[in-house]
Amino acid sequence: MEPMPCSNTRQKMENKQIKGHVVLLPYPSQGHINPLLQFAKRLASKGVKATLATTRYTVHSISAAHIGVQPISDGFDEGGFSQAGNVDFYLKSFRDHGSRTLAELIDNFSNSSVPVNCVVYDSFLPWALDVAKQHGIYGAAFFTNSATVCNIFSHIHHGLLALPLDRGTMPLVLPGLPPLNSRDLPSFLRCPDSYPAYLAMKLSQYSNLNEADWVFGNTFEELEGKEARGVSEIWPAKLIGPMVPSAYLDGRMKGDRGYGSSLWKPLSEECMEWLETKPSNSVVYVSFGSMVSLSEEQIQEIAWGLKESNMHFLWVVRDTEQQKLPQCFVDYLSREKGKVVTWCNQLEILAHRTVGCFVTHCGWNSTLEGLSLGVPMIGVPKWTDQLTDAKFVEEIWGIGVRAEEDEEGVVRKDEVKRCLKEVMEGEKSKEMKRNANKWRDSAKRAIDQGGSSDECINEFIQRLMPSYHNFNGNC
Secondary structure, three states: OOOOOOHHHHHHHHHHHOOOEEEEEOOOOHHHHHHHHHHHHHHHHOOOEEEEEEEOOOHHHEOOOOOEEEEEOOOOOOOHHHHHOOHHHHHHHHHHHHHHHHHHHHHHHHOOOOOOOEEEEEOOOOHHHHHHHHOOOEEEEEEOOOHHHHHHHHHHHOOOOOOOOOHHHOOEOOOOOOOEOHHHOOHHHHOOOOOHHHHHHHHHOOOOHHHOOEEEEOOOHHHHHHHHHOOOOOOOOEEOOOOOOHHHOOOOOOOOOOOOEOOOOOOHHHHHHHHOOOOOOOEEEEEOOOOOOOOHHHHHHHHHHHHHHOOEEEEEOOHHHHHHOOHHHHHHHHHOOEEEEOOOOHHHHHHOOOEEEEEEOOOHHHHHHHHHOOOOEEEOOOOOOHHHHHHHHHHHOOOEEEOOOOOOOOOOHHHHHHHHHHHHOOOOHHHHHHHHHHHHHHHHHHHOOOOHHHHHHHHHHHHHHHHHHHHOOOO
């Protein structure tokens, strides 16, 4: 019988099979954690050790097979951003505490058999690149919004587009982009003084980007290759998306049906049981994401529009928003035409045979999910990048319509009904469904073996491997 290798020898043999060790750092909100966690799972499926570093307040909400999860501090360990209560204060605290605790995490791994050789950081947290460089390891920026929006903000950061924008020069024309009118631009650009802290955070993404070893975009070549190439000299991104669980795309990662993170408790079983009682393509799914807070007037207009449409609907209204619903509408729900829940597994809902339309705020994650699952959309954008995403949903990709606001900034019930009829029943509905299916197939091709996004991920890993094994040679 041959002797078993000693533990050190066995550890070295195991380490040789690891292609790198990447720490991934998301901004601690649902829409940022999800795509970075999904990228971590993609890397792990290809032989990379992946560790998600997230704030102590969010760390217990994350659980994903084959992914390590480690806490760092934003300075508000008991309540996160809500404890800070101020954007500037929170970001400064996160930079100070996050830099220190991320450095400690990297140092701890440097004394182990699996030292870190790359930090993939949320572009909202550019200080993480400084920490990586101080440790002599790679740093890669991960952008969670569309290539189109990155194109616009890159031009502003580099002084190629001045704020405030002159409305008399509209439409805005930038390399790689279609003409954009004022209503199509991120809200921060139309009124730069309205959210100065958020605008500053958006622009800070590019502050040290020239020092990053990689730039990643959560989109894909067929969808936004032209938009990315239009700004490639100042935003040289590798397009690696869509970062959506594998079960809904290529199916190569067994059991990967969810992101593995939820800051709210989804009512999955209750939702699925309700959907099973409805005909195919008959249900309108309504969700405005984890951040958008609609006015009471807007919620009531949507409620009456849904009711008067006489269509089946499943509407996500968070606990904090429920008191805005009209009482008589809540009573109406008992008739089984509609259902309101506080949270659900959005991917499961969008993938269900009964769902024929997605009413969305057009946040980038939700837009990618709807597109990847081939569901036509009604865009009800309210701020930030949502306005630009809604433009592309309707006019560029042809997979939905954008609801029009009145002069008070409210989408009225008649407009809700018009949009529902157009997407679910109108002449254009068949064309929207064809386009949605086309983009669904494109998304699958991109992330499947040999696809454009898959190849970009493989190239990243190939560059990681030599530095990891050189770094780890003496462990």
